[in-house]
Amino acid sequence: MSLLEINDLHVEFRLDAGTVKPVNGVSLSVEAGQTLAVVGESGSGKTATALSILRLHPTPPCHYTGGEILAGGRDLLKLPEREMRRIRGNEIAMVFQDPMTSLNPLKTVGAQIAESLRLHQGLSRSRARAQAVEALREVGIPDPGERAGEYPHQFSGGMRQRVMIAIALACRPKILIADEPTTALDVTVQAQIMELLATLQERFGMAIVLITHDLGVVARCADRVLVMYGGRPVELAPVDDLFDSPRMPYTRALLRSMPRSDVPGGAALDPIPGSPPDLFAPPGGCAFHPRCALAVPECASRVPALVERAPGHSAACLLEGSV
Amino acid sequence: MAEPLLSLRGVRKEFGSKVVAVDDVSFEVRAGETLGLVGESGCGKTTLTRLILRLVEASGGEIWFDGRELLGLNEKELLSVRADMQVVLQDPYASLNPRMRVGEIVAEPLVTHGRVRRRSAAARERVAELLEAVGLEAGGQDRFPHEFSGGQRQRIGIARALALEPKLVICDEPVSALDVSIQAQIVNLMKRLQAERGLTYLFVSHDLSIMRQIATRVAVMNLGRIVELADTETLFTAPRHPYTHSLLSAAPVADPKVERTRRRIVLRGDPPSPADPPPGCSFHTRCPVARDECSATRPPLAPQEAPGHTAACLFPAASLT
Numbered sequence: 001m002s003l004l005e006i007n008d009l010h011v012e013f014r015l016d017a018g019t020v021k022p023v024n025g026v027s028l029s030v031e032a033g034q035t036l037a038v039v040g041e042s043g044s045g046k047t048a049t050a051l052s053i054l055r056l057h058p059t060p061p062c063h064y065t066g067g068e069i070l071a072g073g074r075d076l077l078k079l080p081e082r083e084m085r086r087i088r089g090n091e092i093a094m095v096f097q098d099p100m101t102s103l104n105p106l107k108t109v110g111a112q113i114a115e116s117l118r119l120h121q122g123l124s125r126s127r128a129r130a131q132a133v134e135a136l137r138e139v140g141i142p143d144p145g146e147r148a149g150e151y152p153h154q155f156s157g158g159m160r161q162r163v164m165i166a167i168a169l170a171c172r173p174k175i176l177i178a179d180e181p182t183t184a185l186d187v188t189v190q191a192q193i194m195e196l197l198a199t200l201q202e203r204f205g206m207a208i209v210l211i212t213h214d215l216g217v218v219a220r221c222a223d224r225v226l227v228m229y230g231g232r233p234v235e236l237a238p239v240d241d242l243f244d245s246p247r248m249p250y251t252r253a254l255l256r257s258m259p260r261s262d263v264p265g266g267a268a269l270d271p272i273p274g275s276p277p278d279l280f281a282p283p284g285g286c287a288f289h290p291r292c293a294l295a296v297p298e299c300a301s302r303v304p305a306l307v308e309r310a311p312g313h314s315a316a317c318l319l320e321g322s323v
Numbered sequence: 324m325a326e327p328l329l330s331l332r333g334v335r336k337e338f339g340s341k342v343v344a345v346d347d348v349s350f351e352v353r354a355g356e357t358l359g360l361v362g363e364s365g366c367g368k369t370t371l372t373r374l375i376l377r378l379v380e381a382s383g384g385e386i387w388f389d390g391r392e393l394l395g396l397n398e399k400e401l402l403s404v405r406a407d408m409q410v411v412l413q414d415p416y417a418s419l420n421p422r423m424r425v426g427e428i429v430a431e432p433l434v435t436h437g438r439v440r441r442r443s444a445a446a447r448e449r450v451a452e453l454l455e456a457v458g459l460e461a462g463g464q465d466r467f468p469h470e471f472s473g474g475q476r477q478r479i480g481i482a483r484a485l486a487l488e489p490k491l492v493i494c495d496e497p498v499s500a501l502d503v504s505i506q507a508q509i510v511n512l513m514k515r516l517q518a519e520r521g522l523t524y525l526f527v528s529h530d531l532s533i534m535r536q537i538a539t540r541v542a543v544m545n546l547g548r549i550v551e552l553a554d555t556e557t558l559f560t561a562p563r564h565p566y567t568h569s570l571l572s573a574a575p576v577a578d579p580k581v582e583r584t585r586r587r588i589v590l591r592g593d594p595p596s597p598a599d600p601p602p603g604c605s606f607h608t609r610c611p612v613a614r615d616e617c618s619a620t621r622p623p624l625a626p627q628e629a630p631g632h633t634a635a636c637l638f639p640a641a642s643l644t
Contacts, residue, residue, distance in 0.1 A: 186363035191573035216575030271507035
């Protein structure tokens with residue numbers, strides 16, 4: 001059973017410069033113990049989708065104009081703000097990309113973990129403090145008792161991201177949304193954090209929605225993958241199917257264009273021409289058609305629906321089946 | 324073997340009394356090659372590029388470029404050398420002046436070095452050639468940087484770097500800020516320009532997959548020191564330094580089957596602070612195969628089997644698993 005299910009979500013930002021639609025008809029679901037990766041380039045709508053789950057976009061300018069986000073039998077888009085606050089950091093938690101700007105520099109890390117435990121679980125000050133030390137131990141921070149009394153600047157980048165994960169997991173959320181959790185980290189530290197998330201997921205059985213631009217991270221961590229482009233979902237598949245037999249031309253081109261560290265250099269790379277779409281002036285029809293080598297005239301006028309083409313494998317392309 | 328265009332000998336940079344950002348670094352960049360410099364944040368790779376450009380002053384050592392020693396040059400002499408040594412920076416948003424038109428940005432080095440007059444017909448003509456060489460339309464020179472996408476801005480930065488027909492281009496993470504689908508465009512462009520113009524690149528990156536696709540040879544830096552240097556295929560297929568092994572093993576590969584089957588070395592602990600480096604080998608605190616000697620002796624770069632392959636390890640290993 002899905003812990004989180006999004007159906008046909010539409011989000012608009014009404015800005016002075018015009019209205020942009022960063023999320024157009026996104027549907028996804030994720031089950032306990034599973035990781036769904038949402039992958040895309042800048043402006044693809046992946047982070048806008050992630051922030052919508054916890055309704056973290058300020059209104060105005062953001063308006064949730066359609067769809068539903070189902071978790072625990074409720075539609076999160078319909079809940080009053082007060083109930084939403086009970087869900088954030090409790091049932092559904094989030095880890096952000098930049099651990100330096102996401103932590104309060106004026107509070108000890110122990111106090112920051114204890115805060116959510118006192119708020120959501122009603123623990124006493126001393127119980128929350130003890131639990132915070134335990135949470136730091138779980139994420140592999142040495143001397144947790146001592147380090148709980150230190151401030152974020154006294155931690156390295158990797159250790160700060162462990163603190164963020166400790167805060168996120170302190171209340172044992174059922175769902176963890178991780179937005180580029182390792183992007184700001186060095187590669188050896190990134191490997192440590194990915195391993196930590198996998199271990200904790202196995203132990204607590206939470207569902208993870210992993211937002212990333214990095215197909216290497218997807219290959220290592222994900223069970224299923226949603227590819228987004230220009231605010232729309234364009235392909236959804238189990239991870240092996242996506243890499244073995246991508247069906248949307250964008251996914252195919254993206255995989256071909258990636259430089260790989262396990263393949264000798266020498267040959268020229270195979271880039272995608274052009275640039276990702278401008279959200280203020282999106283192309284008509286399929287957002288990828290101006291860059292697509294296979295596009296036919298119809299691609300400029302018709303938006304292809306995301307249709308299931310094989311068990312669990314959907315793609316949004318008018319040409320699917322004919323190429 | 325080609326003559327070295329750039330040669331560093333025992334280069335050192337201290338910040339304050341505690342931080343040694345670059346520690347006794349020696350290597351050569353041969354004419355026409357791409358030397359990759361790879362390492363994690365804080366390892367000193369960006370400081371090293373600034374030392375070569377003399378944007379920061381070295382604390383010791385020698386830097387030879389095209390037959391001249393740079394550290395002893397005065398400002399005027401330096402200006403003439405800099406025409407042959409240009410730079411492409413990481414952030415194509417921060418590295419182009421938003422108030423200047425693209426034509427002025429690309430012509431600026433030419434004007435500074437007295438090759439053309441500002442806003443002259445000659446300047447426009449030269450800028451048009453340069454923009455076309457990097458795959459932009461010549462008409463773009465009347466527009467401002469904000470009218471261009473990230474990838475196009477990086478092309479403008481490259482056009483500016485090529486304006487003076489330099490011998491050496493120092494590239495500091497030139498594709499790291501770009502979208503995945505754009506990175507390959509820029510890598511291909513840089514390779515093509517190198518072949519057409521006989522350029523030499525010093526290419527700094529933390530990204531091993533980009534490195535393997537563009538570098539002729541790769542130097543691995545850790546905590547201010549070069550710990551391994553080899554031609555690219557040797558470094559990727561037969562590394563000897565445990566730090567290089569760890570970097571290669573940590574980098575995720577975009578193939579779920581490879582990811583499931585390959586053995587990974589996950590390091591314990593944090594990278595040490597450059598302000599408080601460990602004694603002996605700078606990697607021994609995280610090294611999975613460190614022995615007692617490693618905390619006492621700093622290993623020098625020593626030759627390995629493959630020609631030109633050096634590694635700074637007391638116990639170099641073909642494999643860690």
